[in-house]
Amino acid sequence: MLRFILTRLALVIPTFIGITLLAFLLIHAVPGDPIETLAGERGIPAERHAELLHEYGFDRPLYVQYFAYIEHVLSGDLGRSLITHEPVISEFKQLFPATIELSLSAMLFAVILGLPAGILAAAKRNSILDHGVMAISVTGYSMPIFWWGLLAILLFSNTWHLTPVSGRIDYAYFPDPVTGFLLIDSLLSDQTGAFRSAVSHLILPMIVLGTIPLAVIARMTRSAMLEVLGEDYIRTARAKGLAPSLVIGVHALRNALIPVITVIGLFVGSLFAGAILTETIFSWPGVGKWLVEAINRRDYPVLQGGVLLLGCSVMAVNVIVDVLYGFINPRIRHMR
Amino acid sequence: MTAEIETEPLIKRPAPPHPLREFWYYFSDNPGAVGGLFAILVIILLALFADQVTAQSPIEIHTDAFLRPPFWEDGGSLQFPLGTDPIGRDMFSRLVHGTRFSLLIGSMVVSISLAAGISLGLIAGFARGAVEILIMRLMDIMLTMPSLLLAIVIVAILGPGLTNAMLAVSVVALPQYVRITRAAVLTELTKEYVTASRTNGASVLRLMFLTVLPNCLAPLIVQATLGFSTAIIDAAALGFLGLGAQPPTPEWGTMLADTREFMQRAWWVVTFPGLAILITVMAFNLMGDGLRDALDPKLKR
Numbered sequence: 001m002l003r004f005i006l007t008r009l010a011l012v013i014p015t016f017i018g019i020t021l022l023a024f025l026l027i028h029a030v031p032g033d034p035i036e037t038l039a040g041e042r043g044i045p046a047e048r049h050a051e052l053l054h055e056y057g058f059d060r061p062l063y064v065q066y067f068a069y070i071e072h073v074l075s076g077d078l079g080r081s082l083i084t085h086e087p088v089i090s091e092f093k094q095l096f097p098a099t100i101e102l103s104l105s106a107m108l109f110a111v112i113l114g115l116p117a118g119i120l121a122a123a124k125r126n127s128i129l130d131h132g133v134m135a136i137s138v139t140g141y142s143m144p145i146f147w148w149g150l151l152a153i154l155l156f157s158n159t160w161h162l163t164p165v166s167g168r169i170d171y172a173y174f175p176d177p178v179t180g181f182l183l184i185d186s187l188l189s190d191q192t193g194a195f196r197s198a199v200s201h202l203i204l205p206m207i208v209l210g211t212i213p214l215a216v217i218a219r220m221t222r223s224a225m226l227e228v229l230g231e232d233y234i235r236t237a238r239a240k241g242l243a244p245s246l247v248i249g250v251h252a253l254r255n256a257l258i259p260v261i262t263v264i265g266l267f268v269g270s271l272f273a274g275a276i277l278t279e280t281i282f283s284w285p286g287v288g289k290w291l292v293e294a295i296n297r298r299d300y301p302v303l304q305g306g307v308l309l310l311g312c313s314v315m316a317v318n319v320i321v322d323v324l325y326g327f328i329n330p331r332i333r334h335m336r
Numbered sequence: 337m338t339a340e341i342e343t344e345p346l347i348k349r350p351a352p353p354h355p356l357r358e359f360w361y362y363f364s365d366n367p368g369a370v371g372g373l374f375a376i377l378v379i380i381l382l383a384l385f386a387d388q389v390t391a392q393s394p395i396e397i398h399t400d401a402f403l404r405p406p407f408w409e410d411g412g413s414l415q416f417p418l419g420t421d422p423i424g425r426d427m428f429s430r431l432v433h434g435t436r437f438s439l440l441i442g443s444m445v446v447s448i449s450l451a452a453g454i455s456l457g458l459i460a461g462f463a464r465g466a467v468e469i470l471i472m473r474l475m476d477i478m479l480t481m482p483s484l485l486l487a488i489v490i491v492a493i494l495g496p497g498l499t500n501a502m503l504a505v506s507v508v509a510l511p512q513y514v515r516i517t518r519a520a521v522l523t524e525l526t527k528e529y530v531t532a533s534r535t536n537g538a539s540v541l542r543l544m545f546l547t548v549l550p551n552c553l554a555p556l557i558v559q560a561t562l563g564f565s566t567a568i569i570d571a572a573a574l575g576f577l578g579l580g581a582q583p584p585t586p587e588w589g590t591m592l593a594d595t596r597e598f599m600q601r602a603w604w605v606v607t608f609p610g611l612a613i614l615i616t617v618m619a620f621n622l623m624g625d626g627l628r629d630a631l632d633p634k635l636k637r
Contacts, residue, residue: 011476018477022489029493138368138625142618144569146576147592147610150599154607158600270482277484277573291485292577295492307489315480 004326008319019311023304024069028062078305083297088305092287096313097180098168099286102278103271105183105202106210111264114214118221118260122229123248133218140215145274149208149281156204163204166283170197209278213267220263224256231255258329265321269314362630369626375619383435392416392426394433394586399424403602419604421595427604430586431612437587438568438616441502445567446560448506453513454556458544460514461521472518475511483508487570491579498571498587501580505570509563516559520552554631561624565617572613588613 035044035052044052053059057068072078078088121133157165164170168182175182175189183202186194228234229252237247276288283289287310294302353361363369382389392415404420405412406427412419418427460471478486490504524530525548533547574580575589583594588609595605 014473015477015480018474019481022481022486026489026493138618138621139614142565142569142614142621144572144589144610144613144617146573146589147606147613150592150596150606151610154599154603269480272482274482274484276488277576280577291488295488296578303489303492307485310485311481314482318480 023308079301109210110213114217117218122225269317372619372622390429442564449509457517498581565620
């Protein structure tokens with residue numbers, strides 16, 4: 001087991017180098033040199049330009065600059081935003097909990113609905129229920145989520161006035177940021193109605209972001225269940241006279257869950273980035289919206305630092321999922 | 337006394353069906369796949385005859401007709417069957433002309449990533465050793481980065497625009513094709529027909545493209561079909577973020593971004609472009625699933 005974890009951790013290093021290279025190139029591959037890029041459209045006098053090039057070390061060879069960049073990154077210095085002049089890393093720290101909260105709730109929503117839907121569809125194969133679940137699944141899988149979000153706002157917020165349009169909580173409430181997760185912070189605060197407000201703000205973005213994982217999980221669960229249900233040991237269990245619900249819910253599900261858990265794990269990381277669109281539509285103050293704004297304002301340090309931090313977070317989640325997966329499934333652990 | 341030897345076998349075995357006929361037998365059994373194929377044919381026809389189907393130009397501005405509703409609503413007319421957008425352009429014409437961009441994006445992205453992916457996959461599968469490790473590691477790193485984030489970074493570097501968005505989406509799609517090709521090549525290389533070809537003195541290039549590649553095509557065809565739908569949806573997402581096709585191009589994602597702020601007053605300006613994306617993407621997904629089922633020997637009984 002230890003060896004499995006160590007091999008998995010060793011793979012982190014090349015990935016980390018890849019992500020830093022990408023973030024590094026982000027500034028250097030943009031047409032024009034970094035100073036011009038950072039100066040923006042206003043331009044800069046030639047003298048000051050040469051001075052700055054030297055000051056920031058942009059006149060050194062590229063590989064020297066890369067190592068200097070890595071040194072900064074490893075010491076936690078990712079530069080400052082050109083707009084707010086705040087350190088990039090502290091802005092990220094402030095916004096990331098909102099993204100985690102949204103992604104995890106979306107995943108929870110997808111699993112809670114998707115697993116039972118897939119199991120039922122497999123158990124009642126070729127029934128109307130099965131066809132219905134599969135039709136909804138293929139629709140969800142093909143859904144452009146930026147449009148789905150707009151449609152949800154149009155229907156639930158503008159037409160039926162059920163949910164707020166944007167943000168995480170009403171301005172009337174300001175729970176102390178203990179954990180950064182508003183669902184928990186609002187419960188801890190003594191303001192009545194704060195939790196309710198946080199939930200009503202979360203519900204639409206959660207559904208929108210959770211739609212694609214929901215479709216994939218339902219589909220995956222169904223096909224994994226169908227495969228397992230055809231196995232001999234299931235026939236034996238049925239022949240012994242075990243209740244159908246036990247055969248499906250215990251015997252089959254345990255083995256069918258293995259591929260489903262893989263898919264869930266793969267999704268958690270990509271949801272952080274998938275939140276880019278959802279956050280933009282719902283003005284959810286998370287990392288995704290921050291990155292899109294950085295692109296529009298040409299705030300390159302934020303973009304560079306944000307890509308690096310988000311990439312590393314996804315990488316970390318993937319490693320954790322892999323290791324957990326090794327615990328659950330011994331076949332993976334003993335593969336090499 | 338010589339007995340006549342029967343030349344005719346007692347039981348006639350029917351000739352095996354032509355592979356294409358067999359494929360169609362399984363494919364046509366799947367209503368979703370046939371529906372998807374039909375929808376794609378309609379979309380292709382719309383793209384070809386966009387100018388004939390629509391009466392209005394997709395970019396002409398009618399200053400007297402801002403935000404006209406579709407014809408079945410009050411104030412709508414058949415002059416603009418699906419209404420007009422906030423600056424008075426015909427929605428129907430823009431939507432129909434949008435099919436051209438979607439098909440262009442899909443085919444360009446799939447061709448670029450397929451060509452590059454097949455080449456890299458073949459090289460990795462044939463070369464083994466350090467080259468293989470280098471290529472596959474690079475693909476793993478690209479897969480670790482969430483695809484939309486990677487595409488955004490590439491567009492941020494290259495600058496916004498339809499061409500750069502297509503390039504970004506192609507790069508993001510690359511690892512899938514490389515992995516599929518390499519896996520298929522590794523399986524095929526162990527087979528005897530490859531050894532036979534090798535002993536006959538076939539060159540590496542001949543082995544790659546004429547001997548091995550044709551036998552790896554099935555999973556690549558499936559992935560390419562599904563790749564159409566991801567390409568269309570990713571490029572539309574970039575367009576929606578203002579990083580893809582630029583206005584006044586009638587690309588569906590860009591149309592959504594353009595008209596988003598008028599959503600409350602005019603539901604049709606956001607509903608139709610999104611619906612167009614959904615239908616197109618779904619058609620390719622349904623057909624891709626049907627292709628996979630029909631081409632996958634494991635599922636045939």
